[in-house]
Amino acid sequence: MEFSFNEEELMIQDTARQFAQNQLKPNAQALDHHNDRELFLSQVKQLGELGFMGINIDSQYGGIEAGSVAFSLAITELARGCASTAVTTSVTNMVAEVIQAVGNEEQKSYYLPKICSGEFYAGAFCLTESTAGSDPSAMRTTAVRDGENYILNGSKIYITSAEYAGVFVVWAVTDKEAARGKGISCFLIDGNTDGVTVAKAEDKMGQKASATNEVSFDNCIIPATALLGEENKGFKIAVTELAGGRIGIGSLALGLGLEAMDYGKAYIKERQQFGQPLANFQGLQWMVADRYTELEAARLLLLQAASLKDDKKPFSTQASMAKVFASEKANDACYTALQLLGGAGYIKEYPVERLARDVRITSIYEGTSEIQRVVIARDLFA
Structure with missing residues (x-):
């Protein structure tokens, strides 16, 4: 590397x-x-x-x-x-x-x-359903072949950018008799296709400017040419591409953690108590030292996974390691930064309050921390 x-x-x-x-x-x-x-x-x-x-x-x-x-x-x-x-x-x-x-x-x-x-403006990754989150193989959205078309029915939830996406990548069951995960196909659907309905954006804890929507398909007719890859082999596409997405979310978490800690560090250098800057106190210095050390480790894990991907080598386990570590340590960093600010950290006037809300989802979306540990453990015990 x-x-x-x-x-x-x-x-x-x-x-x-x-x-x-x-x-x-x-x-x-x-x-x-x-x-x-x-x-x-x-x-x-x-x-x-x-x-x-x-x-x-x-x-x-x-x-x-x-x-x-x-x-x-x-x-x-x-x-x-x-x-x-x-x-x-x-x-x-x-x-x-x-x-x-x-x-x-x-x-x-x-x-x-x-x-x-x-x-x-964006592309949307339509995989998650109300009954198929960490286990996407349990999806219920269907695509039935009808001559030169497919007819889609079902819905997806928590879809990033759905209301302004130009194209949706959508997974649906095309063979109900196949074993779970074996009869799923992937489709490309234009955002303005008839039969596609995007619900209002969810009112979220953080990352509020990014729309997160439910997307419904009601007898949505799409041409057979919309099939992405081979029929009934779409589940592998989702698993493969999610690994790359985890590098993105881990990197996003890292950025939030660094921004929060930089703000917190600057704050305690200026803020005085007991006649001296807060940064002079060893307890706070060690909090800062620990968080920056963890964020640097996260950065190296992310770069390792990205480097392996660029070299076209297996990287899924490394991506999961990077994602779980970066997202959890970034959460720690944002909450440490909030603590460094004391009461000011809880006030919206200061950016740390927003950063702490924004970072929370990073250990959930693109695969929860628990799922990352499942991926890592499967590789270790294979």
Whole structure:
């Protein structure tokens, strides 16, 4: 594993850092309080125009071919500015990578340029259902073949970016008689397709500017050409691509943890009690030292997983290790930062309150911490 970045990776990291500091960070508090959809989407579109929606996508389809390490670096920096924007970027990249990995030439040529350019504000990953969360093989959404079409019925929940996504990657049961996980197929569905209904955005604890919606399919007719990959072999697609998505969410968590700790560290250097700065007290120094050590370890785990992915080596276990560690240590970091601020940390005027709410979901979505441990243990005991 390389411990230094190439020129392109450094440029992407720096561009993401500047965009986060100049564009995202000044607006993050307002988006959290007022949910200004127009402002949010304008920022997302700018990221598309800068190339951040196709970081690991081939240039022939409008991507920048920078790789997974660059993706991790970019998401970490964007999260420091606005977690809602970072998760939209992460999931959209995941959707693009699904299409690139499994799609045929017609599908790739049609959808990828629209995602990479920002013409589509986002892509949506429609897997989770009310009865199929950590166990997606239990899904009930169906796709029945009808001549040259499929007819979809069912619903998905907790879908990031659903209300403004240009394309949905949707999983559905196509063979009810097959063993669980064996009769599932994957489809590409345009966001404006008849029979698709997107419910109002959920009222969430954090990451409020990013829409999370239920998506329903009511006798939704799609052409057979919408099938992504082979029929009845879609479950493997979901499992494979979720591993890459975990690098994104782990990187997002890392960015939140670093932003919170940087703010907390600066605060205790200025805040005085007992006639001296709080930063002079060893108890607080050790709290800060522990959190930064953990976040650095998280960063290295994420880069290891990303590097393995770039080298086309097995990385699923490493991605789960990185995701569970980064998300849990970022939660610790945000709550430590809140503690460093004392009462001020609990007030919305200070960003740490928002960061603590934003980070909580990172140990839940893209696979809970418990599921990551299942993945890791299966590999260890194989």
